[in-house]
Amino acid sequence: MSAHALTVIQWVLLAGCSAAALYASLAAVAMPFFSARRTRASRGSDADPFATVGVSVLKPLCGAEPRLYENLRTFCNQRHAHFQLVLGVSSPDDPAIAVVRRLQAAYPRHDIELAIDTRVHGSNLKVSNLINMAGHARHDVIVIADSDIAVEPDYLDSVAAPLTDARVGVVTCLYVAQGVGGFWPRVGALFINEWFAPSVRVAHAAGSRRFGFGATLALRRATLASIGGFDALKNCLADDYWLAEHVRALGLRTVLSNVMVATDVIEPTFAALWQRETRWLRTIRSVNPLGFAFLFVTFPTPWVLIGAWLTGDLLARSEDAAHLCAALVSGASVAAGSAARLLLHLRAARHEHTFWRDLTLVPCRDALLALQWLAAAFGSHVMWRGARVPVEAGVAPAARDASLNAMEPTDGA
Structure with a gap:
């Protein structure tokens, strides 16, 4: 040499x-300006073919999070004509119950149902909650959204519209984060806005569709039944990802909506933020080791x-x-x-x-x-929410076996 x-x-x-x-x-090029994201999210659909189709929104709750009432209220202010809110808790002592009762009192004409069910199904307590809530859903389109999500009035119209295409199996949304309560939530918001969301947009621009986010997962009731319902996810750590992966295994597409919803970052301390973000990264490791x-x-x-x-x-x-x-x-x-x-x-x-x-x-x-x-x-x-969950739970053998043939050439989320 x-x-x-x-x-x-x-x-x-x-x-x-x-x-x-x-x-x-x-x-940097893939991310739109914040103001552009808000403008696009608030336009709505000019002709919504799902305008007469009922939508059931499932929101699993756990505790009275900051701004929980304000976030839930945005789901009550939808332009969609036929929708139902199913809000579920796994304990009769959950503080979120009082928030839901307040919401029901404020919107007496809305179809808002509170599901309180202590039964536990599998290791993923959020999915266990969804299993208990699923029997209360009455409509043909199912939308699952995390408890800390806030949306614009055209949200349901916009996320349901792509499902008119029979080739589309699931619609998901990215989100804009805002820190609630001090310095560390601000740092956490940067994690989402300036690392996570851009990485998804770069992967999406490169052709990857292997993702699914708890901010929004919209699909037909029949599609959910075809993958075995929420029971197929009850032992999965990365349940949002695996729900979309199961749907892709049916040969159906995942659509990343133009809608950007809002989410709160509330971790008040460095330790809490570290725990949340390392959990997120270990979840990525569990479903896509090479990408990680x-x-x-x-x-x-x-x-x-x-x-x-x-x-x-x-x-x-x-x-x-x-x-x-x-x-x-x-x-x-x-x-x-x-x-x-x-x-x-x-x-x-x-x-x-x-x-x-x-x-x-x-x-x-x-x-x-x-x-x-x-x-x-x-x-x-x-x-996760006080429970110690094995990382291996993110790699559900049944889900992996069912989806290998459909996904070998693609990238991970």
């Missing part, structure tokens, strides 16, 4: 910096810092053309990665104030995400 040749480590770091800069650029392994290219700031150091080191050895060219590539990656990360933050900001307020959090957020990724690479359990 020539004395002037780059070392293996230098080549690896140069490749990593270039890949991270390319990814950051794609992510390559997430390291999606953390821009660490790579910008590595690239800056590498550029300086290469320039110090730039007596030959190889090192000089490598330094130029590394420097270009640093510039492109920095600009793309700044653009992504600008696009995700709600307004100018939040852009400047959270700008100093961006490098900290990226560094924390890298540490969480390393932590999520290990460990066999996650904590």
Whole structure:
């Protein structure tokens, strides 16, 4: 080997910096501005073929979360003519019951049903709740939405519309996060708005449809029955993903709706936020190990810092053309990665104030995400609503066996 040749480590770091800069650029371009997302979400459908079709919205609840009433109220203010809300809890002492009673009193003409059922089915308590709630659903279209989701008045019309196509099996939505209650919720909102959502959009633009999000899963009642109902998911950690995966195994498509719903981040402490986000990352690891392994290219700031150091080191050895060219590539990656990360933050900001307020959090957020990724690479359990759940529960053997043939050429969520 020539004395002037780059070392293996230098080549690896140069490749990593270039890949991270390319990814950051794609992510920044793929994400619409926050204001554009809100405009698109509020337009509604000009001609909704599902206008006369009944929709049952299932919302499993657990505890009186901050803003629970406000979020549930947005589901009562829908333009859709025929819809039902089924709100389920697994304990007669759940504080969410009082919130539901308040909602029922405020909307006496709405079809709002409270399901209180203590029966437990499998290891996933959310799915257990859904199994108990399913018998209360009366309509042909089922929409499952997490408890912390807020929506626009045209939401049901918009997410149900793609189901008029018989080739569509499930419709899902991305979401915009807002921190509720202080510093750590703000940091958590950046996780969703400036890492998770862009990564989904990049994968979607590349052709992947292997995803399903608890923010919204809309499907026909007949489709749900065809996959074995919610019982097929009762031992799955990643139940949202596996529901959509089961549907894809039937040969039906997943549609990512243009609608962006809103979600709350409420974790008040670093420990709570760490637990939630490492659980999220371990869930990704459980359903897509290869995709999880390559997430390291999606953390821009660490790579910008590595690239800056590498550029300086290469320039110090730039007596030959190889090192000089490598330094130029590394420097270009640093510039492109920095600009793309700044653009992504600008696009995700709600307004100018939040852009400047959270700008100093961006490098900290990226560094924390890298540490969480390393932590999520290990460990066999996650904590979910106080329960210790094995990561292996995210890989349901029946679901995997049923879907292998349909999914081999595609990417993971």
